[in-house]
Amino acid sequence: MNNTRKLLIGILSAMTITTLSPVTSFATTVRKITYQYGQSIMSGPALKSGTYIATVEASSLDIYKSMTSNETIGKASKGDVFQILEDMGSGYARVSYNDVEGYMSIKTGDASIEELESVEAAAASATQKIMETKSANKREEIANFAKSFVGGRYIYGGTNPYIGADCSGFVKYILANAAGVGLPRTSSEQSTRGTTVASADQLQPGDLIFYGSGRSVSHVAMYIGDGKIVHASSARTGIKISNYNYRPIIRMANVIG
Numbered sequence: 001m002n003n004t005r006k007l008l009i010g011i012l013s014a015m016t017i018t019t020l021s022p023v024t025s026f027a028t029t030v031r032k033i034t035y036q037y038g039q040s041i042m043s044g045p046a047l048k049s050g051t052y053i054a055t056v057e058a059s060s061l062d063i064y065k066s067m068t069s070n071e072t073i074g075k076a077s078k079g080d081v082f083q084i085l086e087d088m089g090s091g092y093a094r095v096s097y098n099d100v101e102g103y104m105s106i107k108t109g110d111a112s113i114e115e116l117e118s119v120e121a122a123a124a125s126a127t128q129k130i131m132e133t134k135s136a137n138k139r140e141e142i143a144n145f146a147k148s149f150v151g152g153r154y155i156y157g158g159t160n161p162y163i164g165a166d167c168s169g170f171v172k173y174i175l176a177n178a179a180g181v182g183l184p185r186t187s188s189e190q191s192t193r194g195t196t197v198a199s200a201d202q203l204q205p206g207d208l209i210f211y212g213s214g215r216s217v218s219h220v221a222m223y224i225g226d227g228k229i230v231h232a233s234s235a236r237t238g239i240k241i242s243n244y245n246y247r248p249i250i251r252m253a254n255v256i257g
């Protein structure tokens with residue numbers, strides 16, 4: 001058994017904060033809460049109300065209506081972040097969920113706990129992580145939509161991958177329908193849009209990669225993660241997945257924001 005377990009010990013006083021107000025930036029110190037297995041004293045000070053956030057580690061967790069009922073009001077997914085309103089003991093905490101209060105497990109393996117320096121910092125951190133998670137999930141949805149067309153036809157001048165599309169028509173269709181982002185028709189025109197991604201390790205699913213020779217752009221693909229792209233390649237190979245660096249790159253761009 002691992003000799004270090006993350007636990008919450010103590011009781012937090014009840015709070016009146018039930019919703020999180022978005023905060024764009026803040027300065028804070030994060031400290032992991034640890035408990036040495038077999039000991040009864042936490043390594044840090046007693047918990048302070050409102051200064052802790054819980055990040056879901058399990059694939060999903062039920063949010064319960066009360067501590068004495070099996071009735072659920074929702075389900076949390078891995079990566080979801082909650083500001084802890086009260087430690088209920090027995091490995092459960094009261095949290096804010098969709099403008100109401102609920103109760104979820106914070107046991108080892110279910111959630112990890114972080115301490116922040118103030119109530120405001122805890123609220124801001126939870127809000128920021130929620131927004132980051134939503135953004136990441138949205139990009140995955142875009143990439144998955146694009147991948148659903150793998151095996152489809154390449155048609156020069158085509159703009160609908162259900163029928164057939166060329167490279168620029170393909171990414172134009174995907175981003176318009178999955179992200180609400182409008183792009184020009186050709187890859188050369190599309191390459192002038194968005195914010196430049198400086199290096200490959202900064203690429204995110206949904207970003208565009210433009211290829212060609214010299215400064216001339218002749219092809220565009222969508223990054224889908226893990227060093228891969230999906231693109232309408234050619235009449236012979238159709239819509240396929242390739243390594244992102246399979247040919248010279250002219251520009252990488254974030255057009256989603």
